[in-house]
Amino acid sequence: MPETPETPGTPETPETPAPAAGGPARGPASGATIRLEGLTKRYPGSALPAVDNVTMEIGAGELVVFVGPSGCGKSTTLKMINRLIEPTSGRIKIGDEDVTDMDAVKLRRKIGYAIQSSGLFPHMTVAQNIAQVPKMTGWSRSKVTARVEEMLDLVGLDPGEFRNRYPRQLSGGQQQRVGVARALAADPPVLLMDEPFGAVDPITRDHLQDELIRLQHELRKTIVFVTHDFDEAIKLGDRIAVLREQSHIAQFDAPEAILTNPADDFVSGFVGAGAALKRLNLTRVRDVGVVDFPTVTVEEPLQEIFDSLRSGTHNEVLLLDKRRRPYKWLRRGDLMRAKGSLARAGTLVNDTVTRDATLRDALEAVLTDNAGRVAVTGRRGEYIGVVDMETLMNSVHELLDADRLEAIEHQHQLEEQRAERTRAAQEGLA
Template sequence: MIGEGATGSGAQGDEEPAIRFEGVGKRYRDGTEAVRELTMDVRRGELVALVGPSGCGKSTILRMVNRLVEPTSGRVVVDGRDTAHVDAVELRRGIGYVIQAGGLLPHRTVRDNVATVPRLLGWDARARRARADELLELVGLEPGLHGRRYPRELSGGQQQRVGVARALAADPPVLLLDEPFGAVDPVVRDRLQAEFRRLQTELGKTALFVTHDLDEAVRLADRIAVLSTGGHLEQYAEPGALLSDPATDFVVQFVGSDRGLRRLAVTPIRPEDLEVPATLAPGDGVAYAATALEVDGRSWGVVLEPDSRELVGWVPRGALTEAMRRGDRAGRVGDWTQPFPVVVQRAETMRSAFSTLLGQELRFLPVLEGTEFLGVLTPDVVHTALRAAPAAPAALPVDGTGTA
């Protein structure tokens, strides 16, 4: 069983998918089978990742969409049209294509690179410049600063941003991306991934994304297609379902024994999973507070403003007990409250929150929604969340990565 339908079909209701593979195969003259009877739909506005070992046909599948590679059997349908019956040049001008290292023309400026397809489509110079500058701003590059530069004057991350801008220039409904972030360092790659996911969500483009990095696929994709050698579709499912319920032995081996940890990237923080400790106010007396914490069975409590419920910090029960031992029974909780070194927002994934938790000495981490305190994250909360039903796909949070 492949997961989400043995055929890999994913169209919702009667809506025509953006891309459809109908029994698509690719066999070369020497008998090598690159893709075998692929049947799979990509919904409109969806980001689908193709993953698998070398030789599984990922890039071949991608290039059959824009006819850089011609299938030997089956049909590839884009926006309701069989691509075999569409002029290849016309087809490619309507599909954005991003490759590793950007694939920029070294003798053209950044602005001219972005405007490549509009120029081929006959746009006038003013319209091309305006569109190029608009897209440079969209991907976080200052047009006045970067537009007149050449690719060699940009960092690897900046070149990738220009490649994405060029792919978006003629406003294509479909984007094809072939390991676009594989040639940049890990820090820049994280930032580019977050920025690309934001753009894809904002613009509603359909994207087919090739990557060798399963963690990247889990982080970015709405659904993941796992392929084995020879282009056989093993499973096609949402990241949470793929990691929690691998459909074949091949997928089990491919996702690895640490698939539970990978699920953290698509596991949302749910308020009902959080621990809710005793809460105190800064003005509470130490004797009352120590008793409340003893009843709660914890060695610490959370301190909130009584009216707004905004987080103030935390207080250890031992400090309150020591205050009472010294005869300071009239003291207040606020005198012993310590600030939290860091907090997380509910919108973050469990992965980023757990990483934050592991980076501090405290074994609990407050979770907020805006300024409202929801509860605390602990190792037990993470374990409970992972043991729960497969997570629904989560929107990619910025995770503080900013832009590259």
């Protein structure tokens, strides 16, 4: 069973934020700076500390990912921030406040916490789970009710459909969304996430990652995220802290810098092969051309759908359901073979991407589609447009060309440095 997490409470007034180191400008941050100073954890009977003298600063509104091998201390470091694990020594500062010695329960009510398998209370409804800490901190009933509705909408769940369900009635992905909603319910400046998407299937995990990216663009919290998956770290992080044993920092930098200039062989091992292709995780669908595509809805008369197919410049249209979500791809011959029934016509849409999906996500979806395109959707799955293979391949070529130019420039710099050292040695001999 996962730990039952403490959940957040009403935050202190956040300080004016600095922009995140690696991410785009996204408006004012509602997060707070986190400063770890010499943070250490020793367990009795252990020869070496589990975490040894970690010092770092995480900017307000920044999403920082801890990544490292199993047992390196990344989760222990995370849990010391909200003091689920008490540090042996060192200081923790959030905003202008030293929280090292404050009441631990009060501290945890000011920090959101999301874990693997969501950690929802099974005997409480979704609404009761989300409302827990706002109620404990004295919010009025009307304010709590409004906040529950707002949080469910924020994470893409229909309040009318989900507020009265119990966790057992939700899919794994829905449980994780509710877990994030609960962690954010009392508007904390800091959110800690300990491998929150590790227990769901790969497709759901991609969608949850996209959802977190979207939320962070809207909310600008300070988020510390633990994962063992370097691709996930690249996709999510403004900066990544690559940790060795005992949480010693091997490199703490923007994803681009780690991919193009790893600090040493240890970091290179995490980057692995295909660094140029991994950079596809740094570009979002919203940054490339999303084109429109002919659409019809299930509510339109069959003859009008047939006329749209027959008169259009495309040999297919995208059929949307009553909520304008992608449902089927319809070709010209489908309706005639289906004998006038949409139920038997067309090919179901098996995959979509959001605007916050990475180019890697989009490329994988396009490669599995015979027609070489994928529908792009909004927060509630509504149709926005289509991204196609040509657009994605142009972006890939641009990334590869940039890497080649960077490699040539780097080689020139090395040659100039060698020439300079040779000149200096010759002058010294003279």
